[in-house]
Amino acid sequence: MLNGEKKIVKPLRWGMVGGGRLSQVGYKHRTGALRDHTAFQLxxxxxxxxxxxxxxxxxxxxxxxxxxxxxxKTMFAEEALREDGVEVVSIATPNGTHYEICKAALEAGLHVICEKPLFFTSQEGEEIKTLAEEQGKIVGVTYGFSGNQMLLQMRAMIEQGKIGDIRVVELQYTHGFNSNDKSDKTSDAQKWRVDPKVAGPSFVLGDLSTHTYYMSQLIMPHMKIKKLLCDRQSFIGTRAPLEDNAFVLMQYENGAVGRLWTSSINAGCMDGHRIRIVGSKASLEWWDSKGGELKFEVQGEPAQTLIRAMPYLDESCNADERLGALHVEGLSEAWANIYLKFAIAIDAKKRNDKETLKHLVYPDIDAGIEGIRWIENCVRSADNGSVWVEFQNKKALLV
Ligand SMILES: NC(=O)c1ccc[n+]([C@@H]2O[C@H](COP(=O)([O-])OP(=O)(O)OC[C@H]3O[C@@H](n4cnc5c(N)ncnc54)[C@H](O)[C@@H]3O)[C@@H](O)[C@H]2O)c1
Structure with missing residues (x-):
């Protein structure tokens, strides 16, 4: 259980680019990073x-x-002149700016925590990965929801064979806030999301489903996608070519199949993420609207609901527990868990502690690049007439 005691020797001197007064996501970064006062100082x-x-x-x-x-640019230059200058910077600006700011931050000798989708192309991702390696710096990606510890419980139960062999994966991240075009005209945060020059090659596939895709990888690290088929729509026509709804069918290398639905026109939906993993013996199901509960359904037995913070949960899950049983946790704690892992990674990198880095599970640069690849593969399928495509991995994309 976490109680706020320090996990690293000294809090990291932290700066932010973006995340200002009117931003959607800035406060989530600060509630995450500053939760314990022992990991980061803004x-x-x-x-x-x-x-x-x-x-x-x-x-x-x-x-x-x-x-x-x-x-x-002024911030990185001025801070570099100070003995107590920033060591790590979070980038919480619209998608189209991530690459240039990330590159400048690494060149200025800073560790980076960046919003998703990381960049527009996986090629850019590989370039930044190389630069980060050369500079000896960490790049973390704020897949904030993935800090919910019940996902680690799912990971542990799957690894322990509790559900048998995985057969079906069902993923959903939808909401209905863009069911009409009003916000496209009135909200600055929505205007750029449907502008390909700023948002990149997708809207909801990048904005929403990159989270869900990373969460599925966190839960099932052994499951690799072999092929996928993506069908994307722009129900509000002015958003084309960017989609406000998409379905993706997946075939995994081990024979399992999956489907993902992502949408911002699921009118009235307030549930957000749903993840259901069906195995040969049992299924696991988690919704973020009830993030402290995990359904465990063994075929032929009464269904169980596992509850957050209880001693019967896996050690890896309870290690990220903050408030204890009966006290409701939520997104802020998930972000605090992710930010604490970023701090531990940066501290380990500074000390060249390879052992800690090897075992730390957090969304790193590879997770960010994998998110871009997910978008690239989905868009390639959708824009070729919604056909099955081989899931192109790093090797295939770089040749
Ligand atoms: N991880 C999550 O759960 C999550 C949630 C929402 C948004 N996001 C991501 O966060 C990023 C920002 O999204 P948002 O919804 O907060 O956007 P937003 O439009 O609400 O806010 C953007 C903020 O960045 C500032 N800004 C823009 N360009 C800047 C620049 N060049 N330098 C400094 N500040 C700049 C704006 O003034 C504003 O404060 C996007 O990449 C988005 O995909 C992630």
Missing amino acids: VAGAFDIDPERGRDFGVNIGVDADRCYPDY
């Missing part, structure tokens, strides 16, 4: 595309005025 930021608003916001959340910068 010391600097270029919080906003509008320098004045960014400065005012930074001061209001307690950052020294002279460390609230007008843009990321």
